[in-house]
Amino acid sequence: MAETLETLATPCLLLDEARLRANAERMRAHLAGLGVRLRPHLKTAKSLDVARIAMTSPEGPAIVSTLREAEYFAAGGVRDMIYGVGIAPAKLPRVAAIRAGGTDLAIILDSLEQARAVAAHARASGDAVPVLIEVDADGHRSGVAPHDGDTLAAIGRALTAGGATLRGVMLHAGDSYALRDPEALAAAAENERVAAVTAADALRAAGLPCPVVSVGSTPTARFARDLTGITEVRAGVYMVGDLFQAGVGSVAVEDIAVSVLATVIGHQRAKGWIIVDAGWMALSRDRGTARQAVDQGYGLVCDLAGRPYPDLLVADANQEHGIVALRAGSGGGLPDLPVGAQVRILPNHACATGAQYDRYHVLDGEGRVSAVWPRINGW
Structure with a gap:
């Protein structure tokens, strides 16, 4: 039986195939022109x-x-x-x-x-x-x-x-x-x-x-x-995009094809924190967006469909724990994400985040896991 997002072990690396193909074709057409x-x-x-x-x-x-x-x-x-x-x-x-x-x-x-x-x-x-x-x-x-x-x-x-x-x-x-x-x-x-x-x-x-x-x-x-x-x-x-490239203007946030699937494992409600099982080992320590106009913390938090929650970031990270919180100055509220809920996190730097994984779980146009594609690391 095919895996679903709900049955995947987290953290893991997701790849939206439709976005990947669209990004690849957009660059090919631009340069051909x-x-x-x-x-x-x-x-x-x-x-x-x-x-x-x-x-x-x-x-x-x-x-x-x-x-x-x-x-x-x-x-x-x-x-x-x-x-x-x-x-x-x-x-x-x-x-x-x-x-x-x-x-x-x-x-x-x-x-x-x-x-x-x-x-x-x-x-x-x-x-x-x-x-x-x-x-x-x-x-x-x-x-x-x-x-x-x-x-x-x-x-x-x-x-x-x-x-x-x-x-x-x-x-x-x-x-x-x-x-x-x-x-x-x-x-x-x-x-x-x-x-x-x-x-x-x-x-x-x-x-x-x-x-x-x-x-x-x-x-x-x-x-x-x-x-x-x-x-x-x-x-x-450009193939997969990331938040740094979105900050440069090379891609749009909605073009980003890679994300890390994570699970909520706890709350610190007095601090306004949601704790997930994706820390810097899963997301990387890259904080490149801190030097840009919009600081995206350790990653932008999305729902399972890949839609960003308003102002919700991985604000801090330990080795295996991600601390999810609202962006400083936000007037919004935390979404209702109970223990066991899953989120998708868009990375700052796709190269650094991808280096933590040996495979992509590939999503089809309906957000279902359609394939597993191996990837390599090392020198």
Whole structure:
């Protein structure tokens, strides 16, 4: 007999399939209208079932954030992937093993030191591993400055001289996550585009190949208006959404496809608290919305249909206990949620919350559990 929400052991991770599919199609259509292909980032999903909905074909393209993901998706038939974290030389044998299995796995780097290590690996193994040079769009994290043509060229020459393949450049506009205004987000997307094209032009001017010009983050993908010179866009959390992305404006709260099912286990009525069995181990410690205009605590509390209760948050969390309370300043009242009642909690950060679980309980259009989809974790 199929499980129902009422029979699921809590806490557990729910996935609304209709919202997932709608989110995936919305991003595909947007980028198709701008003339570029979408390379979904699978670091949030970590599920082959979700990947097959997000990708344009069962073989990809895709980007991953761990070699564990690369191995898992390669075993599932994905053949076109980027490992989107700067390469550590000790990981090259794992990269080689994935590539030997028939997957075109590209890597990224941003230093001459890394390039020399990859070139040495290519010489020793005979594997012309493809490489994208990471370029810094906005000072957020890693990457070569887009105007530093000398460094870009030096890295490119070190790679090609050693037998590796210079495939292009990739950028991530991480500072876009701090924005909210649509015009500012559109400007961030344009800044990312210009930085990418500048770096690509520098490589080409040095006589080096740059067939791939890859950019991406969910906010800039969502608000980009012109992608001239870009060949592909990467984004990931748009598939399922979360409260942080809702705060940025990349998704609406009603687009969020993941939630944590929890059970009421007690009350502290004098304090205005409802206690649930989902603490920070189930929801994550991520409090990213605290820096946004609307602080969503540890998550927004919804009924079993996924409708948010007015002003009801997980206001605090211990390891296995969530403290549900009204938002500060609310004029409303607590809903009647007796011991044993269930709620759904929308997460601040879908990646961090999802990392606590090894499966999705998938909901159909009627809110019934229609499937269980495995997901993986680890590095």
